[in-house]
Amino acid sequence: MEKLSNDNPCEYCSGMGSVHPVVSGNIQYDQSIPCVCVKEELEENRKVTMLKSCKFPPIVSELTFENFDNFTEVQSAYIAAKNMADNPGDLAWLVLLGINGVGKTHLAVATCKAWVDAGIPARYSFVPLLLDELREGFNRDGDGSYQNRFDYYCRVPLLLLDDLGMESKTAWVQEKLETIVDFRLMNKLSLIITCNKSLDELSPRISSRLPRLNEKAHIINIDAD
Numbered sequence: 497m498e499k500l501s502n503d504n505p506c507e508y509c510s511g512m513g514s515v516h517p518v519v520s521g522n523i524q525y526d527q528s529i530p531c532v533c534v535k536e537e538l539e540e541n542r543k544v545t546m547l548k549s550c551k552f553p554p555i556v557s558e559l560t561f562e563n564f565d566n567f568t569e570v571q572s573a574y575i576a577a578k579n580m581a582d583n584p585g586d587l588a589w590l591v592l593l594g595i596n597g598v599g600k601t602h603l604a605v606a607t608c609k610a611w612v613d614a615g616i617p618a619r620y621s622f623v624p625l626l627l628d629e630l631r632e633g634f635n636r637d638g639d640g641s642y643q644n645r646f647d648y649y650c651r652v653p654l655l656l657l658d659d660l661g662m663e664s665k666t667a668w669v670q671e672k673l674e675t676i677v678d679f680r681l682m683n684k685l686s687l688i689i690t691c692n693k694s695l696d697e698l699s700p701r702i703s704s705r706l707p708r709l710n711e712k713a714h715i716i717n718i719d720a721d
Contacts, residue, residue, distance in 0.1 A: 506531055506532075506533040508531050508532065508533065509531035509533065512531070513530065513531055513533070514528040514529060514530055514531055515528065515529060515531045516528055516529075517529050549617065549619070550608055550609075550612060550618055550619055550620050551619060551620055551621070552605060552608075552620050553620075553622070556601060556602075556605045556620070559601070559602045559605040559606055559609075560606050560609060561577075561578060561581065561603075561606045561610075564599065564602050564603065564606065565599070569598070569718065569719060570598060570599050570603075570718050572716050573592055573594075573599065573600070573603055573716040573718050574599075574603060576590055576714040576716055577590060577592075577603035577604070577606065577607045578607075580607050580686075580688075580714075581606065581607045581610035581611070582610070584610060584611040584613075584614035584616050585611075585614070585616055585653070586686075587684050587685075587686055587712050588686050588712055588713075588714070589686065589687045589688075589689075589706065589712060589713040589714070590604070590607070590687075590688045590689070590713075590714050590716070591688075591689045591691070591695070591706065591713070591714065591715040591716065592604060592688075592689070592690045592691070592716050592718060593690075593691050593692075593693070593694065593695065593715070593716065593717045593718065594692065594717060594718030594719065595692055596692055598718045599718070600690040600691075600692075600718060601658055601659075601690055604656050604658065604688045604690050605620065605656070607654075607656075607688060608620060608654060608656050608688070611653070611654050616653050616654065617652055617653050617654070618652065618653065618654035618655070618656065619648070619649065619652045619654070619655050619656065620656045620658065621649065621655065621656060621657055621658065622658045622659055623657050623658065623659050623660050623661075623662055623663050623673070624659070624662050624663050624664075626649065626657070627663055627664075627669055627672060627673075629645060630642060630645055630646055630672060646672070646676075649676050650675075650676055650679040650680065650683075650685075651679075651683075651685070652685075653685060653686065654685075654686045654687075654688070655676070655680065655685070655686070655687050655688070656687075656688040656689075656690075657673075657687065657688070657689045657690070658690050659690060659691065659692065660673070660689050660690065660691045660698065660702075661691045661692065661693040661697060661698055662692075670699055670701075673699065673702065674699055674701045674702060677701070677702050677705055678701070678705065681705050681708065695715065
């Protein structure tokens with residue numbers, strides 16, 4: 497195994513990246529296995545790759561629970577988001593409603609990052625751009641590329657739909673969004689939605705899905721006036 501470049505070599509492998517296993521108290525000099533430091537580095541690299549695959553735009557890339565202003569008006573939203581973040585992999589739908597600037601996206605992004613840190617893939621999607629991306633894949637690369645992109649949004653363990661309701665109201669747009677939401681409901685996949693409209697203003701097919709999850713769906717209206 498290639499020697500690791502490290503100013504502070506590992507105490508186990510001295511920066512070599514591999515060690516000899518010990519079996520029944522005997523060192524097996526004819527064998528080598530990856531050192532724990534390599535495993536940790538690989539895991540960290542995997543998390544970095546997963547974080548990049550979330551596609552966070554630069555404007556939200558630094559948002560975390562630690563730098564969130566947890567003012568009184570959003571306590572319920574903070575608690576719901578933190579609970580989802582602290583239980584990565586558990587089925588949960590979180591819907592954050594409220595005007596711009598109350599912290600919806602901040603909490604949603606922080607939750608996604610917590611899942612990625614636990615090794616679970618997540619994806620951020622600003623809804624109007626998500627649909628543009630699907631159209632681009634269909635128009636430029638044909639149905640195969642479009643289908644791959646669409647399937648990913650349906651199947652990723654955690655999907656964040658940021659600013660749902662900002663998209664155009666064409667039949668094609670509504671059909672794609674409703675299909676994504678339906679698929680995630682039927683296959684017990686987690687979803688976070690942020691929206692600056694009321695629940696009644698969303699597609700009836702989407703808003704009607706939420707009660708089916710019972711205690712798994714948390715709908716929070718943020719009033720920070």
